[in-house]
Amino acid sequence: MKKYNIWLSLDYILKAAVLLSFVFPFIWMISTSLQTFEETIKIPPTIFPSSPQWINFVDAMSSGPFVTYAKNSVIITSSIIIIQFLVMIPAAYAFAKYDFAGKKILFGMVLIAFMMPGQVTFIPIYLMMADWGLIKTLVPQILPFMSNAFGIFLLRQYFMQIPEEIIEAARLDNASEFKIVWKIMTPMAKPALATIALFSFVSHWNDYFWPLVMTDTNEVRPLTLGIAMLKQSEGISNWHIIMAGNVVLVVPILIVYLLCSKHIVKAFVYSGIK
Amino acid sequence: MASIEFVNVTKEFEKKEIIKDLNLRIEDGKFTVLVGPSGCGKTTLLRMIAGIGPQTSGSVLLNGKDISNIAPGKRGVAMVFQNYAIYPTMSVRENIEFGLKNNKVNKIERKKLVESISEAVGLSEYLGRKPSTLSGGQRQRVALARAMVKQPSVFLMDEPLSNLDAKLRAQMRIDLIELHKKLGTTFVYVTHDQVEAMSMADTIVLMNQGLIQQEAPPEEIYHEPNNIFVAQFIGTPPMNIGELGVDGVRFGFRPESVTASTEPVESPFTLQGEVTTREMLGSETLYQIRYKETSFMIKSLIDKFSVNQKIHIGVNSDKLYFFADDGDRIHKDHIHYRDYFEALRGY
Numbered sequence: 001m002k003k004y005n006i007w008l009s010l011d012y013i014l015k016a017a018v019l020l021s022f023v024f025p026f027i028w029m030i031s032t033s034l035q036t037f038e039e040t041i042k043i044p045p046t047i048f049p050s051s052p053q054w055i056n057f058v059d060a061m062s063s064g065p066f067v068t069y070a071k072n073s074v075i076i077t078s079s080i081i082i083i084q085f086l087v088m089i090p091a092a093y094a095f096a097k098y099d100f101a102g103k104k105i106l107f108g109m110v111l112i113a114f115m116m117p118g119q120v121t122f123i124p125i126y127l128m129m130a131d132w133g134l135i136k137t138l139v140p141q142i143l144p145f146m147s148n149a150f151g152i153f154l155l156r157q158y159f160m161q162i163p164e165e166i167i168e169a170a171r172l173d174n175a176s177e178f179k180i181v182w183k184i185m186t187p188m189a190k191p192a193l194a195t196i197a198l199f200s201f202v203s204h205w206n207d208y209f210w211p212l213v214m215t216d217t218n219e220v221r222p223l224t225l226g227i228a229m230l231k232q233s234e235g236i237s238n239w240h241i242i243m244a245g246n247v248v249l250v251v252p253i254l255i256v257y258l259l260c261s262k263h264i265v266k267a268f269v270y271s272g273i274k
Numbered sequence: 275m276a277s278i279e280f281v282n283v284t285k286e287f288e289k290k291e292i293i294k295d296l297n298l299r300i301e302d303g304k305f306t307v308l309v310g311p312s313g314c315g316k317t318t319l320l321r322m323i324a325g326i327g328p329q330t331s332g333s334v335l336l337n338g339k340d341i342s343n344i345a346p347g348k349r350g351v352a353m354v355f356q357n358y359a360i361y362p363t364m365s366v367r368e369n370i371e372f373g374l375k376n377n378k379v380n381k382i383e384r385k386k387l388v389e390s391i392s393e394a395v396g397l398s399e400y401l402g403r404k405p406s407t408l409s410g411g412q413r414q415r416v417a418l419a420r421a422m423v424k425q426p427s428v429f430l431m432d433e434p435l436s437n438l439d440a441k442l443r444a445q446m447r448i449d450l451i452e453l454h455k456k457l458g459t460t461f462v463y464v465t466h467d468q469v470e471a472m473s474m475a476d477t478i479v480l481m482n483q484g485l486i487q488q489e490a491p492p493e494e495i496y497h498e499p500n501n502i503f504v505a506q507f508i509g510t511p512p513m514n515i516g517e518l519g520v521d522g523v524r525f526g527f528r529p530e531s532v533t534a535s536t537e538p539v540e541s542p543f544t545l546q547g548e549v550t551t552r553e554m555l556g557s558e559t560l561y562q563i564r565y566k567e568t569s570f571m572i573k574s575l576i577d578k579f580s581v582n583q584k585i586h587i588g589v590n591s592d593k594l595y596f597f598a599d600d601g602d603r604i605h606k607d608h609i610h611y612r613d614y615f616e617a618l619r620g621y
Contacts, residue, residue: 168353175372
């Protein structure tokens, strides 16, 4: 009995340690964002600021064209997600439910695209975009992400589980293929779509490398670059201002996650009607 | 109102011929049941009519017109699927309405139709519900309503009752017979259950391995089977078959046509055997009788025989069937019929 208690408490200690190592950076970020400059450089470090400095957020916002950055981030991420859905849903439907020549090869290409890191393709894409004179627009940050290989793959698996009879019933109900895709398949795939949307949102909202390469003016830069530039704007690092910027960057992700989380588990467990 | 005709139809799946050169006419306004063991091609035929599994060659005619190139939704047919195939994300009303919307039926007409149909199948209270909150029987009704609301000229049903429990199934059989009487349209119903076929059909089309074995009303299928396969497929337990020992001919009799007694019986075909099993079913009792190397099933209203008891059984001449070595029926007008009959006396 005693031995059991020791293991149990060890179990809890381990869990707490894992939890803390994940949560602590967040806590520190939020804490720092509310400290004064003196508190951020004090040793030992401050965990609880004496009085929350909400002014840090104002300072961060006014240190550059923050509204433009935020607007760019929103436009880029939402355009990417919308375009991806428009491309991905019909593509996944075709891969899951149609038989056509070259299907295997095309799907193989999707999988290769899925494994190809952006670092491999960024130079040709940059040159192409520059050639087209698009570097001063948001296009280079949106267009290359039109199709989402991971999304096509996940959604195809999901569509494959939807019984053929439902599609046949819709055909007998005189529904066009277009209607079948958007009115029958898409609503049924909501959990998978929520998962894909979340992954896509997080990776593009947080993307630093791609916009860094593809932009040369503040007008088209997203939030990630704007916040990184807070660090460069002064001689010494104003951690409290940078962290305030980071909080602004992270909050939308948390909100989107909370909206999507209940669908995500479902995405991997199809719940059809028998 | 529509008749359906299959003309020299074949169907291949991955180079394997499932249906070979089949000809069949389904009469207008009749309740036709396609029945057979799984894999016999009955669902394949149904899917050809619906247009969701086109034939490899040959043609399917609806009212004399070839429909091979007409889209499923434009054929005027409706189908009820085995697993119902209800759209899970739509409410009951949206499910029923979907076909009407696609056919551009206006809103007022749509509302009227949906309401009258859901009233008829008893779904009025559930129109706003999602299918996942309904019971199996209610989902079945949604699938039925969805087919009925389109007022099709042909109703196709693919084992629609197989997911229901026995009691509900019996009720639905009666409902479907009544529905057919009321609508008077052509019903094509696929099942592997001979009870469903016998109880509902005007015409039974019995299939095996892609071939039509017999096409006849239930009474004829039961009393005058074309061959051993039909004889054994219809009836529970199936017809008893024994080797006659002449020309490879086999004889058969139904378990329920047997007279059984502890005393010797007067019949053209009699034997004395031992009861090996006894199944009391309520109104009747099934006995398995062992005679020499074979055993026969008999169904009797008498439940007093017990296991290991020796009893006499007899079958009247009009209840005896003979089948040639290829399985086809030998009819009374066959030249050797009397010889086989005599041979059976010495069995």
